[in-house]
Amino acid sequence: MIAESMPALTERPVDFAYAYRMRCACGEATDLSADDYADEINEAHIPCSHCGDAIHFGRNVIALRDRADPGLNNEELNGFAWYHTSTEPDWPSSTYAERKRHTLAQAIPPMRVREESIVRLSNLALHVGTYEAAIENVLRRMRDQGEANAKFFLFRVALNLDPQRIEAGFRDENLQPAAQLSAAELRDHGLQAVRYLNVHESPGSLSLAVAPEAITTVQSVDLDSIGMPPDHGTQLNLQLDAFQRELDQMRAGPPAPTDVPTSALERLQTRAATRRGRPGGDGGVDPAGSWRRWSSVESALADRYLQGVNAIVARGFNRAMQCRRRRGDQDVRSVADFYATRAFGLTGSSEVIAQLASQPARVLHDHHC
Known part of the structure; x- marks a missing residue:
């Protein structure tokens, strides 16, 4: 179904020049520049700016970059544009679960197939995050998941979440399950969404695992066609x-x-x-x-x-x-x-987002339901 327009959404600033914060055992976090992180200064150790102990920095101790992240406010989540990248042009597809189920049934040896496992894996919660996290997800999948030649699509997503059905605070992806939450697990706990600290894409940002019915409208663009003339100078x-x-x-x-x-x-x-x-x-x-x-x-x-x-x-x-x-x-x-x-x-994020925001919107669920 095509909507005449996307709901009015707020765009948050996009910044790929971000620095990091690393969590100390004392519970506080210390700033770390991207250059020092890349250089692994002092054999990947920095002193905690609070207690003075050494922090062995890395993905396992990534902390929330913005302690005042507006994504922490349940009342504001529906007003933001959220992002996702996928190789499926019709994400989130109503036929995805059945196709995933078929793939799993083919891939898992018959003697090891457990019906409940297939049902769970084919009905995982959907994930949305910042623009930066969505773009970096493409790079990670190209590097780590054998999808270097895959075609990717970028999605701009509108949500309709009940503020009372969002888990309080956020989960740390290093310490608590988030990426593999199923939609059924969310519903069993009376939730529509769980915030989590993303430690793989745009590390230190907040992403959401949401029930499929929470996504109301999406726009999409083929990342291979976003422009950028090939004149290299x-x-x-x-x-x-x-x-x-x-x-x-x-x-x-x-x-x-x-x-x-x-x-x-x-x-x-x-x-x-x-x-x-x-x-x-x-x-x-x-x-x-x-x-x-x-x-x-x-x-x-x-x-x-x-x-x-x-x-x-x-x-x-x-x-x-x-x-x-x-x-x-x-x-x-x-x-x-x-x-x-x-x-x-x-x-060119501002140009890409403008191009994406001009695309036809696809309605998945009525905002007023």
Whole structure:
């Protein structure tokens, strides 16, 4: 069903330059810059700014970034635009549970199939979060879930939650179940939503696990079509073209003498690159030399397209792009164009959100029910 318009929703500021807060055993949290986090300063330890003890920082001790996060207010949740990313263009689909059930039944050996487990896994609560969390979810799935070449859709979501049926406070994803909550478990506790501290995407932000009926309206856009012209600028274009010629030459014949690893370090890099299947190896032709060239191109692309993105997010972004390249995309311009488009999701958020907000709205449940 298509609505004439989306309910009026408040957009929260989008920031991919965020820093972090790390939780100490004393119960307080200490600020940590993204650069220090990426560099793992002091062997990944910082002093607690409250008790002075050392905090071994990392995902396991991520704390809420904004102690005054408006998402903590039950009365405000319905007024915000929430976000989700999926490979399913019709998320959340009424046929998803049955399709998931069929997939699970095929994947789980028959002797181990338990009906209640299949029912639960095919009826998980739905998840929405900040714009940043939705975009970073794409990068995580490209890196970690074999979806480097998948098509992703970004959804803008309106909720209709009863403030009395939202669990108080928030769960820490490290300590309490949140990602695998089923819709039935929410309903059994008289809930429509559970807030949780997201420690995987936009770590330190709040996301929601919600019952499907709480989602009233969605808008969507294909992330491959959000814009970002492929003009990389004269200097970068020259570098891309030069690298393409070098790559073509390496594929055509033996590596040039300057590309032959001579030091012990280069020999180790070559063997490691071959084992990891880094692109450019092409049948064993100087994988280390090709890897060095790809690295220089990626650095140039990052300098141009990831300005204002924190070091942890930028590193995760580049790893996602490398996973896509390892799965077959070896055309330099194609790689660069895709890089620019995906980066636009981070640095062009206001344009992406405006484009998304202009899309037709799909009504799932009546706001007044």
